Amino acid sequence: MIELKGLNKWYGDFHVLRDINLSVRKGERIVICGPSGSGKSTMIRCINHLEEHQEGDIVVNGMPLTQDIKQIEAIRRNVGMVFQHFNLFPHLTVLENCCLAPIWVQKRPRKEAEAEAMQYLERVRIADQAHKFPGQLSGGQQQRVAIARSLCLSPEVMLFDEPTSALDPEMIKEVLDVMVELANEGMTMLCVTHEMGFAKTVADRVIFMDQGQIIEENAPEPFFNNPQSERTQLFLSQILGH
Ligand SMILES: Nc1ncnc2c1ncn2[C@@H]1O[C@H](COP(=O)(O)OP(=O)(O)OP(=O)(O)O)[C@@H](O)[C@H]1O
Numbered sequence: 001m002i003e004l005k006g007l008n009k010w011y012g013d014f015h016v017l018r019d020i021n022l023s024v025r026k027g028e029r030i031v032i033c034g035p036s037g038s039g040k041s042t043m044i045r046c047i048n049h050l051e052e053h054q055e056g057d058i059v060v061n062g063m064p065l066t067q068d069i070k071q072i073e074a075i076r077r078n079v080g081m082v083f084q085h086f087n088l089f090p091h092l093t094v095l096e097n098c099c100l101a102p103i104w105v106q107k108r109p110r111k112e113a114e115a116e117a118m119q120y121l122e123r124v125r126i127a128d129q130a131h132k133f134p135g136q137l138s139g140g141q142q143q144r145v146a147i148a149r150s151l152c153l154s155p156e157v158m159l160f161d162e163p164t165s166a167l168d169p170e171m172i173k174e175v176l177d178v179m180v181e182l183a184n185e186g187m188t189m190l191c192v193t194h195e196m197g198f199a200k201t202v203a204d205r206v207i208f209m210d211q212g213q214i215i216e217e218n219a220p221e222p223f224f225n226n227p228q229s230e231r232t233q234l235f236l237s238q239i240l241g242h
Pocket residue numbers: 011014016034035036037038039040041042043
């Protein structure tokens with residue numbers, strides 16, 4: 001479903017991604033962790049071309065990512081993304097946020113787009129808030145709207161970049177629950193998160209990044225119980241230690 005081969009990226013002189021190789025099968029759930037600044041966000045943002053890479057190949061669902069705008073748009077239609085800070089339009093209602101791309105990008109009839117959006121809002125248990133504005137919702141509710149909005153485009157893959165790290169503790173679970181449900185339904189997912197409980201229960205593979213490289217990857221059980229690299233050990237002791 002996703003293939004990264006020999007991916008390298010620089011910001012000016014700064015070598016932010018170093019020879020990243022990663023292959024994700026359909027239905028696989030990957031958790032990516034690592035210290036701040038290690039390149040996690042940059043890596044997943046390269047997959048839908050929110051960031052441009054300089055070397056290496058990216059293939060999503062059989063489509064190579066090139067400079068061709070049609071190619072980029074085709075990949076973006078396949079890849080949903082959820083950010084740390086929701087990125088909802090504040091002047092549009094929850095329902096309007098969800099229907100924006102289906103109506104204007106996919107050219108779907110408004111009635112049909114709204115009906116489908118309501119189904120997704122139901123799924124993330126927020127349909128009763130459909131006519132409110134984002135500012136009238138809690139952080140956890142807004143993040144669930146952001147997930148529903150992505151699902152409205154029927155993506156093959158979902159990318160999550162620390163979707164719970166801006167939330168108050170009591171709201172983290174409601175967002176993780178939605179993500180667990182998505183995982184159980186077979187969605188291919190790449191999640192940057194430090195929610196290690198989520199990683200243990202949901203991930204097929206956990207990837208540890210440091211200084212722009214994938215240092216270690218493994219199934220959750222060996223990853224957490226028997227990390228191989230010293231850097232992984234140190235990182236895990238820091239985040240699991242408190
Ligand atoms: N637009 C940019 N221009 C220059 N440097 C950047 C830019 N975006 C990110 N960087 C740098 O690239 C490195 C990797 O950033 P990235 O956001 O991918 O890290 P991260 O692993 O997601 O960190 P965090 O856990 O804090 O989100 C950091 O050192 C960051 O300062």
